[in-house]
Amino acid sequence: MTRLSGRDSHDWHLLNLPGVARFSLLLCCVTFLGNPSCLVTSTTEFAEPVLSPPFVDANTALATPQGGAGVPITRLLRVDADTREVTLSTDVRSDDAGRPLWSRAFINYKLGDRPFDEIFGGEVIPPGTFDEVRHIGASFDPGRLNDGCYQVSLVITHEFDAKELIPIRQDDTAILVWWMIKGDPALISLAQCPGVPPSSTLDAGIEGGS
Numbered sequence: 001m002t003r004l005s006g007r008d009s010h011d012w013h014l015l016n017l018p019g020v021a022r023f024s025l026l027l028c029c030v031t032f033l034g035n036p037s038c039l040v041t042s043t044t045e046f047a048e049p050v051l052s053p054p055f056v057d058a059n060t061a062l063a064t065p066q067g068g069a070g071v072p073i074t075r076l077l078r079v080d081a082d083t084r085e086v087t088l089s090t091d092v093r094s095d096d097a098g099r100p101l102w103s104r105a106f107i108n109y110k111l112g113d114r115p116f117d118e119i120f121g122g123e124v125i126p127p128g129t130f131d132e133v134r135h136i137g138a139s140f141d142p143g144r145l146n147d148g149c150y151q152v153s154l155v156i157t158h159e160f161d162a163k164e165l166i167p168i169r170q171d172d173t174a175i176l177v178w179w180m181i182k183g184d185p186a187l188i189s190l191a192q193c194p195g196v197p198p199s200s201t202l203d204a205g206i207e208g209g210s
Contacts, residue, residue, distance in 0.1 A: 049097040052130060054156045054174040060091040061176045063152065076190065077152065077180040079142045088154035089137030090176055096127035099158045104165075105138035107145065109153040109175070111194045115166050118144060122154075147183030149193035 062070030063077045066085040071077045079086065088105055103122030110116070122138025138154055154176045157167035167173040179193045190196060 050095060051097040051099065051158065051172070052095040053172045054092050054094040054101060054158075055130075056156065056174045056176060057091045057093075058176065061089070061154070063088050063178045063180075071178065073176055073178055077178045078185060079180060079182050081143070081183075083142050083182075085139050085141055086152075086180075087137050087139040088152065088176065088178070089135060090154065090156075091133050092136050092156060092174065093130050093133060094128070094158075095130045096158065098127050100127055101125050101134075101136060101156060101158060102160055103136045103138045103154060103156045104160065105140040106153045106155055107140070108151050108194055109155065109177075110166075111151060115164065117150075119165055142180070142182055145182055147188065148181075149188055149190065150180045150182070151193065151195045152178045152180045 058073055061073050063073075064070040064087045065077075065079055065083050066087075077086070092101065094101060102124050105120040105122060106116045107118035108114075108116060118140070120138060120140035123136050125134055125136055128134055136156060140152070155167065155173060156175075157169070157173040159168045159172070160166065161168050177195075179190070179196055181188050181190075181193075
């Protein structure tokens, strides 16, 4: 068999190249394979945070008169002429997408033709995630109210309307409700409380407070 013209019979090997040639070839390979710009074709995209409505734990909700014990939402809140502050509070979770969480206290919220009878400012807490359990509250002064029965609400949202003073989005709102009697309980019945379901006045659905 005739050999191909100009081709040696033994196999070719890298070592057959001169030292300078071997170094240059190796350098080319490292530069081509080791350069990250040759391997990365796109940047990693992260999902934008999604805003979630506040979620409150009703078991942690308390209405606490100044100097008194906390009253859960299942009990009637009682105050008198000497009570100057009541704090409504609860644990809350939410994905805030970088936005703070706001709270306000309302008297007779969304009952009748008016959005509320009285409003009191609350807290503003920094943005967080749903994995974090945080505490939020708002206080009001019952001294501004006449004797009677009232619905008291803790309202939590990411944004209140600057003009209407109520939440901009109802689907981004959490509400906790207590009923409060100010004055002599013997003269004021639960039946006089606005927004109380009739069954609650008949079967003691709301327990009497101390």
